Amino acid sequence: MVIRENFENNLKELKRKINEMGELSIDALEKAFTALQTQDVEIALKVIEEDTDIDNLELEINQFAVWLMAKEQPVARDLRVVVGVLKISNGVERIADFAVNIAKSTIKIGKANSLLDLTDLEKMKDISILMLKKSLKSFLEEDIALAKEVSDLEDEVDQYNIETYKKLTNYLSEHPEETNQLVQLLFVNRYIERVADHITNIAESTAFLIKGQMFDFNP
Amino acid sequence: MSTAVMERSESLVMEENQTVKVQSQMEIKREEKASKITVKDLNLFYGEKQALYGVSLNIREKEVTALIGPSGCGKSTFLRTLNRMNDLIDGVKITGDIMIDRENVYKNNDVIKLRTKVGMVFQKPNLFPMSIYDNVAYGPRMQGIKNKKELNQIVEESLKGAAIWDEVKDRLKSSALGLSGGQQQRVCIARAIAMKPDVILMDEPTSALDPISTLKVEELITNMKKDYTIVIVTHNMQQAARISDKTAFFLNGEVVEFDDTDTIFSTPSDQRTEDYVTGRFG
Numbered sequence: 397m398v399i400r401e402n403f404e405n406n407l408k409e410l411k412r413k414i415n416e417m418g419e420l421s422i423d424a425l426e427k428a429f430t431a432l433q434t435q436d437v438e439i440a441l442k443v444i445e446e447d448t449d450i451d452n453l454e455l456e457i458n459q460f461a462v463w464l465m466a467k468e469q470p471v472a473r474d475l476r477v478v479v480g481v482l483k484i485s486n487g488v489e490r491i492a493d494f495a496v497n498i499a500k501s502t503i504k505i506g507k508a509n510s511l512l513d514l515t516d517l518e519k520m521k522d523i524s525i526l527m528l529k530k531s532l533k534s535f536l537e538e539d540i541a542l543a544k545e546v547s548d549l550e551d552e553v554d555q556y557n558i559e560t561y562k563k564l565t566n567y568l569s570e571h572p573e574e575t576n577q578l579v580q581l582l583f584v585n586r587y588i589e590r591v592a593d594h595i596t597n598i599a600e601s602t603a604f605l606i607k608g609q610m611f612d613f614n615p
Numbered sequence: 616m617s618t619a620v621m622e623r624s625e626s627l628v629m630e631e632n633q634t635v636k637v638q639s640q641m642e643i644k645r646e647e648k649a650s651k652i653t654v655k656d657l658n659l660f661y662g663e664k665q666a667l668y669g670v671s672l673n674i675r676e677k678e679v680t681a682l683i684g685p686s687g688c689g690k691s692t693f694l695r696t697l698n699r700m701n702d703l704i705d706g707v708k709i710t711g712d713i714m715i716d717r718e719n720v721y722k723n724n725d726v727i728k729l730r731t732k733v734g735m736v737f738q739k740p741n742l743f744p745m746s747i748y749d750n751v752a753y754g755p756r757m758q759g760i761k762n763k764k765e766l767n768q769i770v771e772e773s774l775k776g777a778a779i780w781d782e783v784k785d786r787l788k789s790s791a792l793g794l795s796g797g798q799q800q801r802v803c804i805a806r807a808i809a810m811k812p813d814v815i816l817m818d819e820p821t822s823a824l825d826p827i828s829t830l831k832v833e834e835l836i837t838n839m840k841k842d843y844t845i846v847i848v849t850h851n852m853q854q855a856a857r858i859s860d861k862t863a864f865f866l867n868g869e870v871v872e873f874d875d876t877d878t879i880f881s882t883p884s885d886q887r888t889e890d891y892v893t894g895r896f897g
Contacts, residue, residue: 399895472893608881
């Protein structure tokens with residue numbers, strides 16, 4: 397007989413829910429960016445509406461985790477999994493909020509001559525989504541090498557962030573008539589950089605779960 | 616902006632990302648305390664059957680050391696070797712050394728003196744069928760203390776030390792067996808304290824108690840460690856985690872792992888320890 401089979405199953409269920417939440421956030425980011433590219437307000441509104449599902453899932457995960465702590469009194473790795481779930485769900489929720497912010501910027505830009513090609517925002521978004529996939533996989537499979545890869549990718553996002561900032565501000569000085577759109581793109585630049593930060597925190601939580609030690613991947 | 620300020624802010628903004636391992640609080644070294652009990656390569660046989668295999672432990676002064684492990688792993692047997700309670704069982708053979716305050720327990724024949732120094736509290740309260748007062752005064756009287764005032768003082772101090780004084784001070788002359796289980800267990804602790812021991816051994820002292828009495832006894836143990844060295848056998852792992860400084864994990868008569876309690880319950884080094892504390896076997 398496997399001892400604590402129920403508890404094992406509950407831990408698996410928690411991880412499954414985190415994965416579900418992660419996938420919803422990836423979806424939200426992709427959609428928000430498509431909306432930004434195609435200047436499609438309909439899609440942007442959809443991202444904002446669907447964020448409620450992610451918020452609800454976070455609440456559900458948190459209640460589940462707290463209940464498991466009270467009922468099962470986990471220690472050692474088990475405890476780190478439950479605490480990790482609490483932190484990671486919080487991070488994923490924040491990432492989804494940035495997708496909402498990008499959608500709001502899309503609405504503010506409205507119909508205009510898109511200046512997105514000036515920037516590296518799409519690359520930043522692609523790398524961020526890759527990071528999020530890796531960090532979730534690293535958590536689910538308890539693979540620390542993947543967690544480290546996430547932190548390396550963050551450096552790339554940071555680099556693009558700096559370059560995009562320079563490109564947009566330079567363009568702004570020459571084309572003040574585009575201020576509205578350029579300011580929104582500067583915001584989006586910031587949002588994606590923050591997304592990458594939150595993903596790196598997820599990787600840190602995963603590293604803590606695996607090794608039982610704190611790591612600071614973005615000092 | 617001056618160049619220096621520019622450079623500093625540049626380096627803050629641009630600083631290359633590094634992986635930094637943050638020192639976790641768990642790793643902060645505690646002040647080293649003197650060793651009270653040193654056990655070296657202890658083997659114990661019940662007749663042909665070996666119950667302990669090469670146990671070596673250093674139990675430090677004024678700390679709580681918890682012994683955990685599944686039933687039959689030898690933790691109670693080990694506990695009883697510390698004040699030679701196993702001498703009472705036929706066919707027990709012991710090899711190896713147990714030093715308490717650098718004195719070899721098995722080379723000194725004064726068992727009475729040893730058990731005065733190393734007191735014990737058992738699983739079930741085992742008070743004598745006499746008054747609360749007489750229970751606590753029993754040991755000191757056997758040692759020849761007759762002075763009433765002195766006895767009164769010992770009884771009061773011991774009952775206070777066991778956090779039971781306020782509950783029994785008005786009924787010292789009534790039978791100890793009329794108390795609740797939790798109260799009786801604390802009177803047992805008072806009876807052990809009355810002998811002014813250095814070390815107190817506890818063999819599952821709360822396993823027969825209700826949750827509230829258990830918490831009271833745990834609180835008491837935590838407060839007692841400023842004066843005594845305590846070794847406790849417990850099946851309640853949360854209890855070991857709450858009250859002990861060091862934890863030894865026993866399995867099949869061997870010590871698998873002995874370390875700071877924080878480490879045992881957060882990042883044990885042996886997989887078997889991890890499996891046991893997380894409830895995967897046992």
